[in-house]
Amino acid sequence: MPSAHIAPLRVVIAGGGVAALETLMALHDLGEQQLRLTVVAPDDDFVLRPMSVAVPFSAGHVTRVPLDEVCAGFGARRVRAAVAAVDAGARRVTCHDGAVLDYDVLVLATGADTRPAYRAALTFSDEDPERLNGLLRDIEQGSCASVALVVPPAGSWALPVYELALMLARHARDAGVDDLEIHLVTPEPAPLAVFGAEASDAVARLLADAGIRVHAGSYASVQRGGRITLAPGDRRLHVARVVALPVVEGRPIPGVPADDHGFVPVDDHCRVIGVDGVYAVGDGADFPVKQGGLAAQQADVAARDIAAAAGADVTPEPFRPVLRGMLLTGGEPRFLRRPPATTNGTRIPPVSTDRLWWPPTKVVGRYLAPWLAGRAGALRAEAEAAPGGGLAVEAELAVDRDAQPLSLSPLGPLRRGPRGRW
Numbered sequence: 408m409p410s411a412h413i414a415p416l417r418v419v420i421a422g423g424g425v426a427a428l429e430t431l432m433a434l435h436d437l438g439e440q441q442l443r444l445t446v447v448a449p450d451d452d453f454v455l456r457p458m459s460v461a462v463p464f465s466a467g468h469v470t471r472v473p474l475d476e477v478c479a480g481f482g483a484r485r486v487r488a489a490v491a492a493v494d495a496g497a498r499r500v501t502c503h504d505g506a507v508l509d510y511d512v513l514v515l516a517t518g519a520d521t522r523p524a525y526r527a528a529l530t531f532s533d534e535d536p537e538r539l540n541g542l543l544r545d546i547e548q549g550s551c552a553s554v555a556l557v558v559p560p561a562g563s564w565a566l567p568v569y570e571l572a573l574m575l576a577r578h579a580r581d582a583g584v585d586d587l588e589i590h591l592v593t594p595e596p597a598p599l600a601v602f603g604a605e606a607s608d609a610v611a612r613l614l615a616d617a618g619i620r621v622h623a624g625s626y627a628s629v630q631r632g633g634r635i636t637l638a639p640g641d642r643r644l645h646v647a648r649v650v651a652l653p654v655v656e657g658r659p660i661p662g663v664p665a666d667d668h669g670f671v672p673v674d675d676h677c678r679v680i681g682v683d684g685v686y687a688v689g690d691g692a693d694f695p696v697k698q699g700g701l702a703a704q705q706a707d708v709a710a711r712d713i714a715a716a717a718g719a720d721v722t723p724e725p726f727r728p729v730l731r732g733m734l735l736t737g738g739e740p741r742f743l744r745r746p747p748a749t750t751n752g753t754r755i756p757p758v759s760t761d762r763l764w765w766p767p768t769k770v771v772g773r774y775l776a777p778w779l780a781g782r783a784g785a786l787r788a789e790a791e792a793a794p795g796g797g798l799a800v801e802a803e804l805a806v807d808r809d810a811q812p813l814s815l816s817p818l819g820p821l822r823r824g825p826r827g828r829w
């Protein structure tokens with residue numbers, strides 16, 4: 408941890424996504440007087456990626472906010488560039504355009520890359536969700552009778568596949584197509600198993616009611632012509648179309664340590680292991696579950712640590728991940744939570760039509776979500792985007808701090824290894 412400073416700490420935040428903005432907002436709140444904030448990112452806009460699944464179904468839109476607006480609102484200097492390298496000894500960042508930024512503290516919130524998992528499948532891309540339009544048209548016209556939706560091993564956050572499956576089923580029914588065969592293939596032991604058995608069972612029932620056939624615990628290899636082999640067991644599927652999530656990979660930055668997948672190793676205060684004055688938060692850090700709500704929680708953890716080091720009256724707290732997911736279904740609004748909460752001694756049912764957090768956004772961040780909700784239209788867009796179709800899920804992640812690190816896949820209990828590694 409950096410030692411306490413009297414002069415304002417120069418904090419450079421690299422990135423313009425969930426983790427970067429939550430870091431900025433938290434630092435602005437916790438230590439504005441003690442900090443000089445700079446955001447360096449190549450983007451024009453902050454893009455709230457999760458609503459991209461709703462776009463092909465005309466069930467919502469992707470929220471965009473100019474980064475200039477956010478930075479101005481939270482007292483940060485804005486540098487439009489991408490970080491090319493870090494000289495941690497000199498506490499200096501070099502950008503691709505040659506710009507040089509000196510820092511006391513650097514927060515890397517540069518996210519992860521994606522690449523297609525299978526050549527013979529259509530890869531769902533949040534940057535181009537309308538790729539699904541052709542598939543939807545074919546289903547409506549009766550020229551596509553079966554679809555498989557696939558979560559690859561080491562895939563990204565799996566929840567969008569469930570949303571796509573449920574909304575696809577709904578879309579087909581609404582178009583008068585009653586016999587569309589939908590398969591969902593996932594290496595998870597059960598649907599959305601990371602949320603725990605109770606939530607998973609509810610999701611499984613939802614899928615069954617929609618007529619979706621789930622192949623859990625299955626690793627797909629996809630050949631041309633919609634031929635899929637499932638392991639273990641060498642089972643076969645033959646479908647008209649295959650849609651897969653991409654694989655996620657880190658974006659290694661020279662001068663910053665990275666694991667075999669390109670993710671930055673951090674301790675439980677999100678400090679980069681072995682490098683002074685550098686934090687990594689969000690999808691780019693080596694926590695195995697890549698999710699916006701967790702990215703925001705990591706940002707809050709790093710911000711508290713930094714603000715405390717800058718002399719603010721804040722106590723640092725370690726990262727204690729809590730997973731909250733809101734599943735777009737296209738069906739009746741239902742909210743689900745694990746473990747079931749109690750309020751005033753009353754158990755709240757695990758499945759409910761009530762929203763379990765406020766604002767009821769897909770990405771839950773202490774600062775970012777209320778701020779986005781407060782912007783004109785942002786809350787309405789998300790609440791209405793699930794036209795009667797939200798299934799909210801909350802789970803505390805089980806963390807075994809003494810076990811060996813888990814691989815990239817968010818399919819089992821989360822484990823930490825020696826030296827605080829996940």
Ligand SMILES: Cc1cc2nc3c(=O)[nH]c(=O)nc-3n(C[C@H](O)[C@H](O)[C@H](O)COP(=O)(O)OP(=O)(O)OC[C@H]3O[C@@H](n4cnc5c(N)ncnc54)[C@H](O)[C@@H]3O)c2cc1C
Pocket residue numbers: 421422423424425426427447448449450456457458459460488489490491516517518519532533563564566567658688689690691697698699700701702732733769770771
């Ligand atoms: C289809 C889909 C649905 C999802 N659904 C949900 C959901 O329901 N709930 C949920 O919580 N999460 C969901 N997620 C996951 C969530 O979107 C991500 O976990 C979250 O966006 C990660 O935030 P991040 O800030 O780490 O990365 P990103 O949001 O990817 O942001 C990374 C930022 O870093 C910038 N950058 C990259 N390289 C550099 C560099 N060298 N220098 C400076 N800046 C750089 C990028 O331009 C970008 O601005 C979903 C994701 C997808 C794709």
